[in-house]
Amino acid sequence: MIANPSLSTASSAEHLAAAATHGAPTHDPLPVVIGSARGAWVTDVEGRRYLDLLAGSPATAFGHRHPRPVAEARAQLNRLTVTSRAVHHEHFGALCAALAALCGMEMALPVTTGEEAVRAAVAAARAWGHRVKGVPAGRTRVVVASGYLPEDDAVSAGTGAHPPGCTVVPYGDLAAVAAALDAYAGETVAVLLEPVGGEAGVRVPPPGYLPGVRELTRSHGVLFLADERWSGLGRTGATFACEHEHVAPDLYVLGTALGGGVLPVAAVVSSAAVLGALRPGEYPPASGGGPLACAVALEVLAMLREGEPQRRARERGEQLHHELAGWVGAGAVREVRGRGLWAGVDIDPALGTGREIAERLMRRGVLVKDTHGSTIRIAPPLVISAEDLDLALEQLRSELVPAGTDRG
Incomplete structure (x- = not known):
C-alpha cells in the first residue's frame, strides 16, 4: 500500500520528490512549486515570488484570480456546479449565444480543453464534409498547417508525420496548402491552421498567407478552421488574430483562456451548417458546458466585449516588442517574433537551450x-x-x- 502523507506544509523539495515518484512523466515542468497567485505574480510554497510570463498555456491569459470570473465562480458554486448533458441548465444557451455573437457565427460547442476543442472542430468538419459536401464517410481529409494535432505529438515538432485522415503541410507555405488541396480534391473538407503559430514558438505567418488560405478554401469549397486557442480572446491585441489580416474563418477553435484562469473551458464556434452537421452522440464531450464553466465563461466574454483585455495587450505588447527588438x-x-503581448525568442544554442535559459x-x-530546443515563449497575463x-x-x-x- 502506498503511503499518502499530507503535503500541506511540505517544502518544494518534498513536493517535487512526491511528483517525481508518483506522478506519471507526461510533462517536464520547471522545478518550482506554486502555492498561491494573484494577477501576474505567483508565490511558491516557501514564499518566493515570481513574475509569471507563462500565461498558463493559455489558461491564465487574464491573470491569476481575476476578481470578475472569481466572483462569478463563487456565486455559481452556491447554486449549481455540474449537470449531465442529458438536461439543460440556465447558462448553457446563454453562453452558446454569446460565443456565436462574439465570433459572428450561429452555433457553439463548449468543451473542457483546447485539445478537445481541436478534436471537436475536426469532427464537425468531417461531419459537414460527409453530410453537406457529400464526401464518403471514412474518406474525409483535413489539411493541417498549424503544426499541431493532439493525435500526434510529432506534428507539433514539425516532423511532417501524417496522423490518420490528415495531410500535414509546412506552416506559412501557401503553395503547400494549394498542392495538398489539389492532390486530395475529392476528399479534403477543411484546412486547419493557427493564425499565429503558438505551439511552434510564436510564428507569425508571412504577409498574405491567411488571406491566401481563405481564398484557396473558398475556391476549393472546403472549410477554413482557425485554431485560436493561443492567439484568440485578446492575446494579440484583437479579439482574434485573424482580424489582423481581415480574414473571417468558417470555424473558430477557442482555448482555455475562456475559463478566466478559474477552470478549463474551451469551445468551437461556427455556422449552423457546420456544427449542425454533428448528430447526438457523435461527439459527446464528457463534461463540457457545465453550469460553473458557463457562468465563468460568460463573464470572460463580457470583459472581451468591453475591450479592456485587447487594449492592454496592444499597449503592453508595444512595450514588450519595443524592448525585445x-x-x-x-x-x-x-x-x-510575435504579435501583441506575446513573443518567441530564439536563443543561440551555443549559449544555452531554451530549458536552460x-x-x-x-x-x-x-x-x-x-x-522547440533553443526558443523561449513569453506570454504574460494580459493584466x-x-x-x-x-x-x-x-x-x-x-x-x-x-x-x-x-x-x-
Missing part, C-alpha cells in the same frame, strides 16, 4: 516556457502592469543580453 543580434538573442530566469524570479513588465524585461535582459554585450 533592440536585443536581436546581441548576447544570446538571434531572433524575436528558462531555469536561469526562474532563479531570477521570472517564469517563461521553453519550446500585467507596465511596471511589472519592465521588471520582467530587466531580468530577461540581464540573462540574455549582459551589460557590455555588442550586437553581432
Whole structure:
C-alpha cells in the first residue's frame, strides 16, 4: 500500500520528490512549486515570488484570480456546479449565444480543453464534409498547417508525420496548402491552421498567407478552421488574430483562456451548417458546458466585449516588442517574433537551450516556457502592469543580453 502523507506544509523539495515518484512523466515542468497567485505574480510554497510570463498555456491569459470570473465562480458554486448533458441548465444557451455573437457565427460547442476543442472542430468538419459536401464517410481529409494535432505529438515538432485522415503541410507555405488541396480534391473538407503559430514558438505567418488560405478554401469549397486557442480572446491585441489580416474563418477553435484562469473551458464556434452537421452522440464531450464553466465563461466574454483585455495587450505588447527588438543580434538573442503581448525568442544554442535559459530566469524570479530546443515563449497575463513588465524585461535582459554585450 502506498503511503499518502499530507503535503500541506511540505517544502518544494518534498513536493517535487512526491511528483517525481508518483506522478506519471507526461510533462517536464520547471522545478518550482506554486502555492498561491494573484494577477501576474505567483508565490511558491516557501514564499518566493515570481513574475509569471507563462500565461498558463493559455489558461491564465487574464491573470491569476481575476476578481470578475472569481466572483462569478463563487456565486455559481452556491447554486449549481455540474449537470449531465442529458438536461439543460440556465447558462448553457446563454453562453452558446454569446460565443456565436462574439465570433459572428450561429452555433457553439463548449468543451473542457483546447485539445478537445481541436478534436471537436475536426469532427464537425468531417461531419459537414460527409453530410453537406457529400464526401464518403471514412474518406474525409483535413489539411493541417498549424503544426499541431493532439493525435500526434510529432506534428507539433514539425516532423511532417501524417496522423490518420490528415495531410500535414509546412506552416506559412501557401503553395503547400494549394498542392495538398489539389492532390486530395475529392476528399479534403477543411484546412486547419493557427493564425499565429503558438505551439511552434510564436510564428507569425508571412504577409498574405491567411488571406491566401481563405481564398484557396473558398475556391476549393472546403472549410477554413482557425485554431485560436493561443492567439484568440485578446492575446494579440484583437479579439482574434485573424482580424489582423481581415480574414473571417468558417470555424473558430477557442482555448482555455475562456475559463478566466478559474477552470478549463474551451469551445468551437461556427455556422449552423457546420456544427449542425454533428448528430447526438457523435461527439459527446464528457463534461463540457457545465453550469460553473458557463457562468465563468460568460463573464470572460463580457470583459472581451468591453475591450479592456485587447487594449492592454496592444499597449503592453508595444512595450514588450519595443524592448525585445533592440536585443536581436546581441548576447544570446538571434531572433524575436510575435504579435501583441506575446513573443518567441530564439536563443543561440551555443549559449544555452531554451530549458536552460528558462531555469536561469526562474532563479531570477521570472517564469517563461521553453519550446522547440533553443526558443523561449513569453506570454504574460494580459493584466500585467507596465511596471511589472519592465521588471520582467530587466531580468530577461540581464540573462540574455549582459551589460557590455555588442550586437553581432
